[in-house]
Structures are given as structure tokens and as C-alpha cells.
Amino acid sequence: MSLSSFSKYFCVAERTVIMIRRIRSRVSLLLLWAVIFTVLSGCSLGRGGTDTTTAGTKPDGTVTSAAGPKTPDDSTAAPDVPSTGDTVSPVTSAPEPEHISFSTTEGVVLVGRIEKDDCFYFVPDQVLDIECTELLIDTVLKFSNITRLDMFDTDIDGIDKTPYIGKQVTVGGILRTIRGNFEKPYLHAYFIENGNTAGKSHAEPDITPPVTEPETKYDPSVPLPSKMMPRTENGHYVYNPYRLTGPATEALESLGNGFADVYIEVVDAVLGYKNFVACDDDYAMMLPTVLNYEFPLYGVTFECEYSGNGGVSLKYLVSRIEQEKLAAELFECINGYLKSAKPGQSEQMKAEIVYHALCTAVSYDKVAAETRKNIEPYYAYVKKTGICVTFAAAYSQLLTQVGIENTEASGSVGDEGHAWNLVTINGEKYFCDPTFELDWKNGSAFVYFGQTLSDRVSNGIVPESCSVGKYMITSVADAGVSEHALQIISIQ
Numbered sequence: 001m002s003l004s005s006f007s008k009y010f011c012v013a014e015r016t017v018i019m020i021r022r023i024r025s026r027v028s029l030l031l032l033w034a035v036i037f038t039v040l041s042g043c044s045l046g047r048g049g050t051d052t053t054t055a056g057t058k059p060d061g062t063v064t065s066a067a068g069p070k071t072p073d074d075s076t077a078a079p080d081v082p083s084t085g086d087t088v089s090p091v092t093s094a095p096e097p098e099h100i101s102f103s104t105t106e107g108v109v110l111v112g113r114i115e116k117d118d119c120f121y122f123v124p125d126q127v128l129d130i131e132c133t134e135l136l137i138d139t140v141l142k143f144s145n146i147t148r149l150d151m152f153d154t155d156i157d158g159i160d161k162t163p164y165i166g167k168q169v170t171v172g173g174i175l176r177t178i179r180g181n182f183e184k185p186y187l188h189a190y191f192i193e194n195g196n197t198a199g200k201s202h203a204e205p206d207i208t209p210p211v212t213e214p215e216t217k218y219d220p221s222v223p224l225p226s227k228m229m230p231r232t233e234n235g236h237y238v239y240n241p242y243r244l245t246g247p248a249t250e251a252l253e254s255l256g257n258g259f260a261d262v263y264i265e266v267v268d269a270v271l272g273y274k275n276f277v278a279c280d281d282d283y284a285m286m287l288p289t290v291l292n293y294e295f296p297l298y299g300v301t302f303e304c305e306y307s308g309n310g311g312v313s314l315k316y317l318v319s320r321i322e323q324e325k326l327a328a329e330l331f332e333c334i335n336g337y338l339k340s341a342k343p344g345q346s347e348q349m350k351a352e353i354v355y356h357a358l359c360t361a362v363s364y365d366k367v368a369a370e371t372r373k374n375i376e377p378y379y380a381y382v383k384k385t386g387i388c389v390t391f392a393a394a395y396s397q398l399l400t401q402v403g404i405e406n407t408e409a410s411g412s413v414g415d416e417g418h419a420w421n422l423v424t425i426n427g428e429k430y431f432c433d434p435t436f437e438l439d440w441k442n443g444s445a446f447v448y449f450g451q452t453l454s455d456r457v458s459n460g461i462v463p464e465s466c467s468v469g470k471y472m473i474t475s476v477a478d479a480g481v482s483e484h485a486l487q488i489i490s491i492q
Contacts, residue, residue, distance in 0.1 A: 097147075101129040103140075104203035106174040110149075110187070111196050114164045114171075120151040122171060122187050124201055132175050132185065133417075141177065141185075149175075149187040157189045158210065170197040172207055217256035218249070227264050230343075230403050237341045239334040241267050243400050244294055250407060250471045251290050259283055266312065267295065270302055271327065273320040278311040287312050293470050296334075296397060300378045301326055326382075333381040334401070337361070341402045347425045351432070352446065352489055354398040359434050359443030362386060362394075391434040392419040396470075399423060409476070411456075411466035418461065420448075422468050428482040431456055450486025 112124040128146040154160050157173070173189040190209050231240040242264050244251050252259055262279045266287060269277045279287075284306045291298040298304070301323040307313040316323065337357045341350045358380065365385040368374045380386045380394035392408050399406040405424035409431065412418060420433040433448035436459060440447045448459070453476060457463055466476035 098126045099129055100126040100201050102201075102203045103131040103133070104175070105133045105205055106176070107204040107207035108175055108187075108201070109170060109172045109198045109204045109207070110201040111168075111170050111198055112201070113166060113168055114151070114161050114192070116161075116165055119153070120161045122149045122151055123147065124149070125196075126201055128201060130175070130185070133415075143185055146185075149185060151187050151189060159189050159192055161189070161192065164192055164194070168195055169193060170195065172204060174207065174209075217254065218252040219257055222257045225260055225264060228260060230401060232343055235342055237338040237343070237402050239331045239338065239401060241271070241295060241331075243397075244290075245396060245400050245407065245470060246403075246405060250469065251286075251294070254471050255283065255286060259286075262287075263290065263294075266291070266304070266314075269314060270295070270297065273316065273323065275314050276307065276311055277314070281306075281310065284310070284312045289471065293393065294397070294400075296330060296376065296378045296381060296394075297323070297327060299376045330378060330382055334398070337381070337398055338401055346489075347404055348450075348486065348489055350402045351399060351404050351423055351425055352449065354402060355395065355432060355434065355437075355446070355449055356443075358391065358395055358398060359437040362391060362434075362438065362443075364435070364438055365390075388417075388419040388435040391438075392421050395421050395432065395434050407469055409466060409468045409479075411476070412462045413460045414462070422479060422481070423450075425450070425486065428486075429480050430482055430486050433459070446488045450488060452483055452485050453481050454483075455485055 108130075110122060110124050110128075111126075112122055115121055115123055124146065128143070130143045130146065132141045132143065151157070151161065170193045171187065171189050172191045172193075173187060175185040176188050177183075177185055190207060225242075227242045228240075228244065230243070231238050244260070244263065251263070262277075262283045265279070266277050288304045288306070291304050301316065301318050303315045303317065304312050305315070318326065337354060340357065341353045345353070362380050362384045365374065365379075365387060368379070368385065368390075369387045374383070374385070375387055375390050377386070377390055377394040377397055380390045386394070396406050396408055399421070407422050408419060409422050410417065410419045418435070420431060420435065423430055423432050430449075431451040431453070433451070433456075434443075436448040437443045437445070451459075453463060453466075456466070463476060467473050468476055468479040
């Protein structure tokens, strides 16, 4: 299947990786972490082989013999039978391809060829056995006997792969798992070179993405549908499932204003337990990622996938009655986090209120960190547990509900991956870290709220590892983070 034109360089994450999924000099996770990272189904594996006319072994394992030139009368001739004492040389199959094993924090240089069926994919010259550190979940993923790696579409990695189909190439880039599917890696290309310029496939820890300026399709002068506006009851905010990260929405910047109506239709379909929504392919391919970041029922009661038939298919993980029950419980829990936030408050006050509500309610789930299960933001709301990607996603959604522009950030603390938030308050951008806050008086203070990059470095964050964004990823240097920490307003 084609992968979406959505994240102009899918991040560390799909979040989940999970994460990581905005810019001046932008590269398209997520990814993202992308994010980003809810699960794209992969392309079909393998390509059919073709028969040969020379001696050897066919793809099905049968042995063929080479046919000599025919004479005018040999069409009915019986096959040669070896006479007594004659020997027949054994036919041997081709040698097993070489195995190469290496560990990487996602960066790789691979030698092989590019092919295409449902999507572009890469066939390495050697069989790959890879240990890949997924930073945002701080877990080493093992992939064995890799003979094919699906690749992203040009709209994501910015590289036209058509001229390279069937050719020997060297590809540099990163391996990504997406939308919480840690069973299958994708190859996100940063560059492609003709021929073998690297000798053999290997890890490349210092590989860097190309710098590009993606096209912005969003027209902010066009008002969003009224259904997407923040909701209030009795003077305070209440949950609106149609909200997108905003107000300068990342999704719409990538997809255009028309995506707003499609997203509303999909949310309506989920709440109505429908199985299919028709829409343009560009939207359909991106919807699983958007739902993963924006709609907290995703991955808990339903999943979404590009149908390849002019829309998206919705697959439910629970019965309709159970989904309605879980949705009602979820929305009530989110409202509990929002109950002290009111429209008349300043942006900073609202951001502090929902931060405080989240950090004082949740606890870190070490089992989830090990198993990579139950890490969706749903669990922060309902079960009051999670890991860094859970809390970063939940805080982002809460900020969105109260009209605060925000996105997510990721990086590493030493050798461990981490996720947190970038929040825009009064036009200035600051880092906020709900997970770190949990270790400070049980989340009752604001030690990690309104931080600068220097503050993050003092917290142990490795600046070179940082990226910012859900769908459109940028380096932290290009994110415009304030150089002055935010003065906290006491709300305790």
C-alpha cells in the first residue's frame, strides 16, 4: 500500500512512535513518531520469480536442463539417456545470501536494489539481522532475516524512487516503526545513490536528514468548521472529539483545509460504528496517523486503515455496546481534567491548569514501558497510567481542547528515549514535560513547565537528539523555542 503524503519526514516515534507529529527547515516522522506513533498495513511481501531456460534450479525448487540447438528432425527425439559409466554433474542451488548483523539507533546505509509493487520497497544484497533502538519507548527491537524493507512514498521522504527501480543502489536513511506496530520496520530514505558506494550494509549513527521546506496547503483565512471549535458547558471547557491539534493545525498544514470535513466525517463514523468512509486517497492514507495522535479511542476500541478503494476501513476491537460504554467513560474522564479550565483565563493559566490536573493524577507504568502495551493516551485519562509518550500525547490533546497551540517533542536522556511537549503561550514557545514532573512532589509543582532548551539540557536531554513535531518534523534548533523560561503562575 502506498503510505501517506502526510508527514514530510516521519519522526522518531509514531510515537508513537510514537513520535514524532512542524518547521522552518523541515524534514518530513513521527512518526512519527510519527510518530508517529495507530497501524498502517504493510505492502504485500515478495515478488514472483520468473522461469529460466538455462540449466539450474527454478524458483519452485525443480531442476531444469539446458536445451541445445534443435535440428530439423529432432522435435520428437527422445531425451539423451546416460550410458553405463557416464556421470551426471549434480545441479547445485545458488549459495545462501550473506547475513549481516548490526545494531543501530535507526540510522542505516543499505546496499541493494529498489523495486515496486503496491509500494516501493528495498531488497538488500545481504540478508539483514538488525537490532534497532526505538528511542521513544526505550526498547531494543530485533528484526531477523530481512530480505525486504517497504519504503515511504515520495511525498513523505521527498525522493523520487522511480528512476532507481531494478537498479543497484546505496540508500542512506533511518528505520522506522509506525503507529505502534513494532513488528515491521520501514526504510525512510534520506538519499539514494546509483551503484554500490558503501561496500556492505551497515549502521550509520550520525546520518542526518536533508533540509527541505515543505509545501503548506493550509489557508488560515478559511474558518474551521464550527464542529471543530472548543466546547464549553457551565462556563468551563468540555471534550470535543472533533478537535485537531491547533489552532495552527499540523494536520491541515500538511493536508489542506478540505481535510477538516473528512476528519469530522470519520469521527462521526467511529461514534456511529460504521465500517467505511469514502474520501480521497491522500486523506485516506493519512487518517490512521491523524487519528492516532488526535482521537484517544484509537487503538483501544477501533483501528483505521487505508482501504485502497477510495476511502478508509474502520476495524472495531470491541462490540458497539462496549465502545459506547468506553467512549462515555473516556469523555467523562477527560472532562474531569478540563473542569477547572475556562475561556476567560489566559493561555498560560489554561496550560498550567491542565498540566497540573494531568501530572497530579497519573503514575508511570513500568510494565507498559517493557511491553509497549497500554501506552495510548486513553490510559492516562481512564486508568491514570502510562509512559512518556502517553503523557505527552494526553497533554497535547488537553491543550488542544482549551485552544492552546502545541505539538510534541522527542529526544534522548543519555541512551534512553523520551517524549514531552512544546507549547505556544502568548506567541512564545516553551517545553513542558509531564513525565519528569511525576518525580517532583508527585507532580504538584511546575519544575518542568515553561522550559528553554538550556533547561532541557540541564535535565539531561541530549540536544542533538531532539526533534519537534507530530506530522511535520523539525530539529529543535529550528523550532523557535524561547530563550527565557516562563515565569510560573501559582495555581495551587
